[in-house]
Amino acid sequence: MAQGRYNRVVLKLSGEALAGNMGYGIDPSVIQSIAKQIQEVVELDVEVAVVVGGGNIWRGMAGSAKGMDRATADYMGMLATVMNGLALQDALETEGVPTRVQTSIEMRQVAEPYIRRRAIRHLEKKRVIIFAGGTGNPYFSTDTTAALRAAEIEAEVILMAKNNVDGVYSADPSVDPSARKYDQLSFLDVLKEGLAVMDSTASSLCMDNDIPLIVFSIMEEGNIKRAVSGDDIGTIVRGNQ
Template sequence: MKYNRVVLKLSGEALAGEQGYGIDPIIIQSIAKQIKELIDLEVEVAIVVGGGNIWRGMAGSAKGMDRATADYMGMLATVMNSLALQDSLETMGVETRVQTSIEMRQVAEPYIRRKAIRHLQKKRVVIFAAGTGNPYFSTDTTSALRAAEIEAEVILMAKNNVDGVYSADPRVNKDAKKYDTLTYMDVLKDGLQVMDSTASSLCMDNDIPLVVFSITEEGNIKRAVLGEEIGTFVKGK
């Protein structure tokens, strides 16, 4: 293995499949199967799931909703996605724990750094839900923050609509150039839509590399962990 402890960032849209909203059980099962492959290889896996397939705080705010309220609703959407993923993993025999930044003990553990690391050492998958617990911060920032806290070796950013980082949206601009490698300084300087600036700065400051790749092809998560050249590799420094 190139990486022994990873943070896997899944967008909410990745769980929706072709329908574009909600949770597609077939997609969830496919992702869970790929995660199980990593556990079988004794890789320590932490996951951060977005909530865009159910609710987007920014969209609610743009329509006149209080931004903090809209963001808290988005955090609850990530909990729903996390529980769905946990259920799918456990049906495959993978021990999984959901830890939330907003306390809700009836459905998940509160986030405790030392406990999360202990779960990982016992080869349990840990899913970090409810973002950072604060409005105005994205799940990209959550990924960077949790990766730094648990000392993950890499963030694997699985996308459902692109296979890496491009100079422009390849679905709109056919001349968009795909990058094989970048630095976080390039990302910030050129305004590339990889992560938000807070997340990128956090990763750069803590020297956490990032691999951006497509999740639509089964086996790509394993390939990324093995260190194969897929997608785009963003260097920490």
């Protein structure tokens, strides 16, 4: 069996990535494609945990901007991530990949509550873990969830799969054609330059716990496997340069 470069990874999927070109909701063809890519990584004998966003269904910040109580809006976003997590679990199990969903907000009829030791045990048994429900607290993004869970389960890297860019740029490439793509960055660079990689809380968590980040496009099939295999893909962000 081929081996990946990493033994345990956290894959961060945005909700928007699951919507594909629909822009809203869940595109079955996209989520099945992602499930097949995750299966390829599992076959490399790599332990995979997934953190899903919920922006394809509801964004807490958007609700808050329209006058909704911020905490209420964020809790609604957490519920959206659970819906995405269950959809991804179904797609993975269709591919024959044993999967467990763990949520920060208890809902035992549909998923396990998040328990760190149980999550690690699932990974050791080569089950894919999907972390849904964010951190369980308002005011924290799913990027922060990815950084927190990666630290807790001692993952070696966070794979940040993007649906609209293939790495980190100096500006939005869809707006500024002269935007420069970075091959490598430090988290201090990300924080100082205000680059839209992940929020400052998540970046600080990764930097403090020395967890590297690989930012790449999810739209090209096979990219998750390439990232895990150590191929030169996207942008890598480290604690120190």
